[in-house]
Amino acid sequence: MGKQFVKEITSMNEDFPQWYTDVVKKADLVDYSSVRGSMIIRPYGYALWENIKSALDQKIKETGHENVYMPLFIPESLLQKEKDHIEGFAPEVAWVTHGGEDELAERLCVRPTSEVLFGEHYKNIIHSYRDLPKLYNQWSNVVRWEKTTRPFLRTLEFLWQEGHTCHATDEEALEETVKMLEVYADICENLLAIPVVKGKKTEKEKFAGAKLTYTIESLMHDGKALQSGTSHHLGDGFAKAFGIQFTDQDGKEQYVQQTSWGFTTRIIGAMIMVHGDDRGLVIPPKVAPKQVMIVPIAQHKGGVLDFAYDLKEKLSKVARVDIDASDKKPGWKFNEYEMKGVPIRLEVGPKDIEKGQVVLARRDTGEKMVTPLENLEETIVQLLEKVQTSLYNKAKEHRNEHTYEAYTYEEFKQIFNEKQGFVKAMWCGNQACEEKIKEDTSVTSRCMPFDETAIAKACVCCKEEAQHLVYWAKAY
Amino acid sequence: MGKQFVKEITSMNEDFPQWYTDVVKKADLVDYSSVRGSMIIRPYGYALWENIKSALDQKIKETGHENVYMPLFIPESLLQKEKDHIEGFAPEVAWVTHGGEDELAERLCVRPTSEVLFGEHYKNIIHSYRDLPKLYNQWSNVVRWEKTTRPFLRTLEFLWQEGHTCHATDEEALEETVKMLEVYADICENLLAIPVVKGKKTEKEKFAGAKLTYTIESLMHDGKALQSGTSHHLGDGFAKAFGIQFTDQDGKEQYVQQTSWGFTTRIIGAMIMVHGDDRGLVIPPKVAPKQVMIVPIAQHKGGVLDFAYDLKEKLSKVARVDIDASDKKPGWKFNEYEMKGVPIRLEVGPKDIEKGQVVLARRDTGEKMVTPLENLEETIVQLLEKVQTSLYNKAKEHRNEHTYEAYTYEEFKQIFNEKQGFVKAMWCGNQACEEKIKEDTSVTSRCMPFDETAIAKACVCCKEEAQHLVYWAKAY
Numbered sequence: 034m035g036k037q038f039v040k041e042i043t044s045m046n047e048d049f050p051q052w053y054t055d056v057v058k059k060a061d062l063v064d065y066s067s068v069r070g071s072m073i074i075r076p077y078g079y080a081l082w083e084n085i086k087s088a089l090d091q092k093i094k095e096t097g098h099e100n101v102y103m104p105l106f107i108p109e110s111l112l113q114k115e116k117d118h119i120e121g122f123a124p125e126v127a128w129v130t131h132g133g134e135d136e137l138a139e140r141l142c143v144r145p146t147s148e149v150l151f152g153e154h155y156k157n158i159i160h161s162y163r164d165l166p167k168l169y170n171q172w173s174n175v176v177r178w179e180k181t182t183r184p185f186l187r188t189l190e191f192l193w194q195e196g197h198t199c200h201a202t203d204e205e206a207l208e209e210t211v212k213m214l215e216v217y218a219d220i221c222e223n224l225l226a227i228p229v230v231k232g233k234k235t236e237k238e239k240f241a242g243a244k245l246t247y248t249i250e251s252l253m254h255d256g257k258a259l260q261s262g263t264s265h266h267l268g269d270g271f272a273k274a275f276g277i278q279f280t281d282q283d284g285k286e287q288y289v290q291q292t293s294w295g296f297t298t299r300i301i302g303a304m305i306m307v308h309g310d311d312r313g314l315v316i317p318p319k320v321a322p323k324q325v326m327i328v329p330i331a332q333h334k335g336g337v338l339d340f341a342y343d344l345k346e347k348l349s350k351v352a353r354v355d356i357d358a359s360d361k362k363p364g365w366k367f368n369e370y371e372m373k374g375v376p377i378r379l380e381v382g383p384k385d386i387e388k389g390q391v392v393l394a395r396r397d398t399g400e401k402m403v404t405p406l407e408n409l410e411e412t413i414v415q416l417l418e419k420v421q422t423s424l425y426n427k428a429k430e431h432r433n434e435h436t437y438e439a440y441t442y443e444e445f446k447q448i449f450n451e452k453q454g455f456v457k458a459m460w461c462g463n464q465a466c467e468e469k470i471k472e473d474t475s476v477t478s479r480c481m482p483f484d485e486t487a488i489a490k491a492c493v494c495c496k497e498e499a500q501h502l503v504y505w506a507k508a509y
Numbered sequence: 510m511g512k513q514f515v516k517e518i519t520s521m522n523e524d525f526p527q528w529y530t531d532v533v534k535k536a537d538l539v540d541y542s543s544v545r546g547s548m549i550i551r552p553y554g555y556a557l558w559e560n561i562k563s564a565l566d567q568k569i570k571e572t573g574h575e576n577v578y579m580p581l582f583i584p585e586s587l588l589q590k591e592k593d594h595i596e597g598f599a600p601e602v603a604w605v606t607h608g609g610e611d612e613l614a615e616r617l618c619v620r621p622t623s624e625v626l627f628g629e630h631y632k633n634i635i636h637s638y639r640d641l642p643k644l645y646n647q648w649s650n651v652v653r654w655e656k657t658t659r660p661f662l663r664t665l666e667f668l669w670q671e672g673h674t675c676h677a678t679d680e681e682a683l684e685e686t687v688k689m690l691e692v693y694a695d696i697c698e699n700l701l702a703i704p705v706v707k708g709k710k711t712e713k714e715k716f717a718g719a720k721l722t723y724t725i726e727s728l729m730h731d732g733k734a735l736q737s738g739t740s741h742h743l744g745d746g747f748a749k750a751f752g753i754q755f756t757d758q759d760g761k762e763q764y765v766q767q768t769s770w771g772f773t774t775r776i777i778g779a780m781i782m783v784h785g786d787d788r789g790l791v792i793p794p795k796v797a798p799k800q801v802m803i804v805p806i807a808q809h810k811g812g813v814l815d816f817a818y819d820l821k822e823k824l825s826k827v828a829r830v831d832i833d834a835s836d837k838k839p840g841w842k843f844n845e846y847e848m849k850g851v852p853i854r855l856e857v858g859p860k861d862i863e864k865g866q867v868v869l870a871r872r873d874t875g876e877k878m879v880t881p882l883e884n885l886e887e888t889i890v891q892l893l894e895k896v897q898t899s900l901y902n903k904a905k906e907h908r909n910e911h912t913y914e915a916y917t918y919e920e921f922k923q924i925f926n927e928k929q930g931f932v933k934a935m936w937c938g939n940q941a942c943e944e945k946i947k948e949d950t951s952v953t954s955r956c957m958p959f960d961e962t963a964i965a966k967a968c969v970c971c972k973e974e975a976q977h978l979v980y981w982a983k984a985y
Contacts, residue, residue, distance in 0.1 A: 060545050064633060065632065066626060066629055067586075068583065068584060073626075074577060075577055097555075100552065101549065101555050102550040102668065104544040105666050108544060123609075127608050129605050132654035150544075173650070174581055178608035178609045190582070226744045332735055
């Protein structure tokens with residue numbers, strides 16, 4: 034536990050962005066490469082993504098969706114078919130212009146998202162109301178040519194799933210949009226212990242080509258917001274651009290109503306910034322690649338290692354358990370697995386064996402507990418659940434403490450001058466106010482929450498009649 | 510079932526390539542898009558890939574490997590670091606030259622494989638013998654700019670896993686190379702019921718940049734061979750190009766010894782061409798997305814549908830079972846699930862219910878069996894196992910029947926004039942003979958099998974002293 038073992042990372046309160054960069058690197062989540070803006074996701078980081086993917090994929094399938102795989106490349110002419118969409122994405126796509134030695138007749142963009150590919154395919158396979166709904170999902174990589182990048186939060190390439198569905202009616206599409214937002218919220222809150230605010234994006238902030246966009250927004254430790262998942266009701270915009278029609282039960286040709294929704298590796302950044310501390314990562318048990326790390330004490334002494342390995346085998350039936358039996362010092366190991374955010378450390382040495390006990394240390398609180406071997410499996414399971422709940426509650430408390438209300442523009446600006454967080458304030462619905470606020474304060478509208486209970490009658494900016502309650506924040 | 514229901518597909522013996530194209534389309538495995546040479550993998554095709562991926566991923570993890578994710582793009586200068594490698598891949602990569610509106614200072618290629626990215630990363634993270642072995646794997650998409658393409662078999666973009674490992678010694682790297690080839694062989698033979706020949710590639714056919722390449726080769730229904738998985742011993746070529754060194758136990762700097770190995774969506778093409786027939790796909794039970802399809806007969810009659818759904822629930826505990834309760838005719842359904850290669854069809858109608866029985870129909874043999882409801886779960890499990898074994902045996906028999914031996918060049922040419930298959934023949938080891946054979950007959954060396962028992966003393970081509978037994982074939 035001595036200070037000499039502590040890997041040097043910047044303190045959160047001193048320099049939060051630097052703390053983040055230190056943690057992702059020192060916890061072995063990512064490495065950099067000579068590919069600007071891209072990251073190497075290392076085994077520990079990728080195991081996190083696999084756990085998230087596996088939980089989300091199960092829910093996507095349980096809600097009736099099927100996985101497919103679309104091409105990586107999109108011909109320029111195809112991308113241009115839906116006007117708002119191309120306007121939104123053209124500035125940030127990568128273009129392939131040569132194949133082998135040959136220049137291509139038409140440029141191909143590397144998919145930034147796949148609405149247009151699904152659009153073309155849906156036109157081919159949807160004919161009748163019997164073909165609806167079509168509920169597809171894709172797990173893939175996408176590329177957006179970002180100028181400034183940070184691991185997980187904003188990278189040239191990222192991994193995600195993108196759902197794309199077609200429905201007979203507007204109501205069904207809306208229902209689907211909300212259903213998938215709820216799935217995302219469930220993954221955030223129950224798997225990642227990240228509380229979210231659910232709501233609708235303003236016109237200004239919605240997805241390029243969508244009729245409306247729903248979002249879940251979470252609050253990081255530094256009081257900045259992070260958009261954690263979005264679900265779009267596309268209406269019939271793409272259907273009209275691509276000619277996706279079906280014959281309804283009365284024999285009439287109709288355009289389908291579509292949705293799309295995405296969840297990305299970005300959420301790992303949120304997990305880090307919501308739960309981490311000055312000793313490194315803190316990973317919620319449900320998503321942790323390793324939930325319990327066994328550190329043998331005085332392992333050179335007879336019987337200790339055998340005992341530790343037996344424990345590992347026994348506990349592996351109820352949790353993801355690993356052991357570090359390397360010849361490094363226990364203090365080094367303590368520090369390493371604290372940096373990596375393993376929820377529980379289990380120490381066992383000769384004296385513990387004699388007394389029929391082990392020591393359990395919680396990563397989140399630092400609490401150490403001498404624990405009898407009897408019913409240890411059950412103790413571990415219960416402790417993991419307790420840690421999970423405790424992390425969620427702590428994050429929710431932090432968010433609530435950093436959620437403010439502003440009634441005047443002066444109050445609004447003052448809050449963001451003095452601190453960071455969500456600010457709830459009323460809005461007239463006019464884009465000019467949104468733009469003014471952004472220009473004055475760098476604050477953006479995060480969402481109009483599902484729970485729209487008004488807190489005042491006038492817009493916080495222009496004082497005209499308010500239409501919506503809005504969560505405002507500076508955002509990643 | 511009546512001819513009127515049969516979807517029209519070309520007969521295998523009439524035009525095998527057209528049969529293949531018909532099957533992948535009519536069985537809903539793929540669709541085409543406006544992206545030349547790329548395919549859309551539809552839900553039924555992707556479910557196959559998910560089953561293969563899941564089984565292979567488990568074996569990759571069981572053998573101690575960890576999954577990571579590398580960038581999609583490779584800067585041109587990085588790709589050029591290993592000379593043989595760039596020579597092999599330069600003619601077939603896609604080049605990104607623009608990001609958004611800007612021309613890039615350096616072109617990026619879309620990864621055709623990731624040796625150079627792993628090389629750069631390994632240089633960063635390997636320092637001491639304690640860091641070895643490093644056993645990494647990646648699941649990803651790759652792009653190779655092929656001129657002529659066919660779904661699954663050869664596409665611009667495909668999905669795969671690529672393993673990349675570093676070892677302290679040549680022996681360890683060789684052991685790893687063979688171990689992973691055995692894993693691939695196991696997946697082919699036991700999951701996909703495809704018998705394989707294991708062996709070593711000749712210098713001419715080995716991977717660009719490898720010291721040696723191992724391969725598994727399988728034989729399609731039309732007698733052409735398909736390379737089904739390769740595992741490369743890279744030696745220290747990449748290590749020297751990238752400077753991947755470690756301090757050994759004696760304090761000396763050494764270059765690591767590397768391997769790489771890959772298995773792709775191509776194998777789905779092999780599965781189709783090994784097991785399929787004139788009614789469509791035949792999918793081995795272990796990899797089948799749906800193992801049993803329940804088709805209710807006279808489903809409008811009271812109780813039939815309830816009974817069928819109860820059966821589905823009961824059987825779902827032991828197999829992947831689905832039911833088609835749509836209002837389409839049973840004959841249409843029979844044809845549809847035969848086209849899709851579902852291993853067992855279960856028919857149940859009012860008379861069956863009365864008699865406490867169902868009818869089971871095997872896709873592979875067409876055999877229909879009246880089967881008592883009693884112990885139906887066990888019957889189904891056993892029948893699925895029987896079908897799996899039977900498909901493997903049939904494929905092996907077909908391969909053996911189409912494996913010939915040639916002792917003279919006249920015999921060799923005559924065999925390939927009259928029929929297709931593997932031809933075992935001796936080879937002097939001289940590349941000139943390999944090239945002559947390819948020029949004369951379009952036949953390539955598939956591998957020098959692990960079991961190298963000589964069948965003659967002279968090279969089949971030049972009659973000089975033979976060095977190796979070789980499996981020759983025309984190949985996909």
